[in-house]
Amino acid sequence: MDITLNPSELETLANRFRALSDPTRLQILMVICNQERSVQDICDRTGLHQGNVSKHLRLMKDAGVVACRRESVWRFYRVIDTELLLLCRSTRGSLDSSKNSSNLCQS
DSSP states (O other): OOOOOOHHHHHHHHHHHHHTSSHHHHHHHHHHSSSOEEHHHHHHHHOOOHHHHHHHHHHHHHTTSEEEEEETTEEEEEEOOHHHHHHHHHHHHHHOTTSOGGGGSOO
C-alpha cells in the first residue's frame, strides 16, 4: 500500500510521533485515554509534579494529540487523536501478546 503525504502532512505526522516518543508523555496519555481528566488528577495518578505534567501536556496539545478545556481555575485534558490510541494499543499488544491489550488504559 502506497501512502503519499505532502510536506505539511509529513510534518504533522512527525510532530505527533515526537509527542509520543517520551515515556512520561505515554504514561500521561494512558491516564487520559478513556476520559477527560484534570491536571491535578493526572498528577495524582502518575505521581508526577504539576509543572512536569503541564509541560508534557502542552507539547501534546501543540502536536494535536490532546485538547484542553478550562473550567474556572482547572484545566481538563482529553485525547483527540483516537488513531494514536489505536496505534498505542496495537503496539502494546505486539509487545506482549499474552496480555490483554485492553488493560493498557487505567480506569
